[in-house]
Amino acid sequence: MKTIVVGGGASGMISAIFQARNGNEVTLIEKNEKLGKKLYITGKGRCNLTNHCSPEEVLFNVVSNPKFLMGAVNTFSPSDVMSFFEEIGLTLKTERGNRVFPVSDKSSDVIKVLERELNRLNVNVNFNETAKSLIVDGNRIIGIITDKNEYFADKVIVATGGLSYPSTGSTGDGYTFAKTVGHAVTSLYPSLCGINLKGSDFKELQGLTLKNVKVSLYDGNKPYYEEQGEMLFTHYGVSGPLILTGSALTARHKQNGVKLLIDFKPALSQKQLDQRILRDFQSANNKELKNVLIELLPKTAIPLIIKRANVSEYKKVSIITSEERARLVYALKNCEFEVESLRGYNEAVITSGGISVKEINPKTMESKLISGLYFVGEVLDVDAFTGGFNLQIAFSTGYLAGIQ
Numbered sequence: 427m428k429t430i431v432v433g434g435g436a437s438g439m440i441s442a443i444f445q446a447r448n449g450n451e452v453t454l455i456e457k458n459e460k461l462g463k464k465l466y467i468t469g470k471g472r473c474n475l476t477n478h479c480s481p482e483e484v485l486f487n488v489v490s491n492p493k494f495l496m497g498a499v500n501t502f503s504p505s506d507v508m509s510f511f512e513e514i515g516l517t518l519k520t521e522r523g524n525r526v527f528p529v530s531d532k533s534s535d536v537i538k539v540l541e542r543e544l545n546r547l548n549v550n551v552n553f554n555e556t557a558k559s560l561i562v563d564g565n566r567i568i569g570i571i572t573d574k575n576e577y578f579a580d581k582v583i584v585a586t587g588g589l590s591y592p593s594t595g596s597t598g599d600g601y602t603f604a605k606t607v608g609h610a611v612t613s614l615y616p617s618l619c620g621i622n623l624k625g626s627d628f629k630e631l632q633g634l635t636l637k638n639v640k641v642s643l644y645d646g647n648k649p650y651y652e653e654q655g656e657m658l659f660t661h662y663g664v665s666g667p668l669i670l671t672g673s674a675l676t677a678r679h680k681q682n683g684v685k686l687l688i689d690f691k692p693a694l695s696q697k698q699l700d701q702r703i704l705r706d707f708q709s710a711n712n713k714e715l716k717n718v719l720i721e722l723l724p725k726t727a728i729p730l731i732i733k734r735a736n737v738s739e740y741k742k743v744s745i746i747t748s749e750e751r752a753r754l755v756y757a758l759k760n761c762e763f764e765v766e767s768l769r770g771y772n773e774a775v776i777t778s779g780g781i782s783v784k785e786i787n788p789k790t791m792e793s794k795l796i797s798g799l800y801f802v803g804e805v806l807d808v809d810a811f812t813g814g815f816n817l818q819i820a821f822s823t824g825y826l827a828g829i830q
């Protein structure tokens with residue numbers, strides 16, 4: 427049997443390896459001059475290739491369509507991914523939050539072992555070749571057309587990725603292929619990215635990293651996201667781990683009228699914070715407000731909080747009223763910003779949205795419309811939080827199509 431795999435990223439390489447292990451004649455078409463350009467930049471060049479947790483925990487971290495992925499993640503689980511990589515010669519380690527990396531801390535080693543396995547299995551890898559369209563006969567795939575050639579095959583596995591970091595080769599080609607053969611593609615959004623804020627006062631905080639703060643995102647009165655951890659201010663707004671996770675929930679659901687709230691002191695209730703400030707004021711006696719808040723806040727955040735509380739920064743703390751103190755407490759626990767938009771695909775770790783999973787068989791990743799045609803990885807309408815879950819999805823879906 428002949429198989430064409432389009433895209434030499436995480437999911438495509440896994441599909442090609444398992445198709446070849448099943449004795450098929452496999453050709454992998456990659457538009458770049460090398461394999462795994464995006465894999466190379468994952469995990470800040472260290473490649474967080476999975477998360478050492480149960481399939482249930484993986485699914486808990488999937489934002490879009492976890493049910494659809496249940497079969498794939500159970501069939502090729504994080505433990506299976508780890509065994510597979512160890513078996514082809516990559517030694518792994520598990521870090522904080524169960525994040526799995528190569529011991530060498532080099533994503534290039536992940537690509538190297540995959541490439542070696544593809545070579546060992548005699549997979550034909552065609553570089554610098556771009557798939558342009560699918561060839562379909564009735565409701566069966568029979569091949570593809572590239573910018574160089576026409577190929578006929580029994581199976582075609584589309585593993586072209588999403589739209590994020592287009593410089594790595596992921597330019598959304600798979601969405602077009604899917605649409606031209608009748609598949610629905612859901613709306614696409616950048617996800618796991620920074621958030622642009624409206625206004626300009628946040629710019630005073632540019633470069634400030636905040637640890638142990640609580641971030642909430644509101645669309646109306648109820649927060650749809652609340653989490654404690656680390657974030658940072660940038661020239662455009664906010665970023666960092668808390669914000670990336672929040673962006674994934676903002677991507678497809680909300681964007682207009684969203685508010686971001688920062689609680690600088692989540693460990694203290696309003697009353698406890700008021701008492702703490704009062705104590706600071708009493709022991710500082712005659713100092714000016716801006717010099718006393720240094721005990722409580724990073725220096726760069728002080729002017730903004732004082733402004734929001736509408737108190738003079740030069741006021742002596744001994745004469746600050748309880749009302750003014752209450753305004754300070756409020757500003758510290760409810761520092762609000764208006765969200766303008768999400769950052770674009772050039773900075774987004776993943777694409778939210780993709781080929782509708784309703785028309786894909788979750789047990790095989792085969793199209794329900796065109797037999798012999800498979801879609802795997804980020805091109806599908808699936809995405810997850812950070813922590814190795816997105817590569818796990820690429821490997822699990824790639825594997826399912828690979829063993830067919």
Ligand SMILES: Cc1cc2nc3c(=O)[nH]c(=O)nc-3n(C[C@H](O)[C@H](O)[C@H](O)COP(=O)(O)OP(=O)(O)OC[C@H]3O[C@@H](n4cnc5c(N)ncnc54)[C@H](O)[C@@H]3O)c2cc1C
Nearest residue numbers: 433435436437457468469474557587595803804814816817
């Ligand atoms: C900066 C960054 C860091 C990340 N870090 C992590 C991490 O540490 N852990 C994690 O789990 N996830 C991480 N991700 C997400 C992860 O990289 C993706 O989810 C994953 O690579 C998706 O795999 P894929 O095979 O679907 O697509 P891709 O890896 O994008 O591969 C698609 C391939 O298809 C090729 N292609 C596209 N169109 C064509 C065509 N027409 N013809 C031929 N070839 C084509 C592309 O050139 C590309 O090589 C990160 C992403 C980014 C951008």
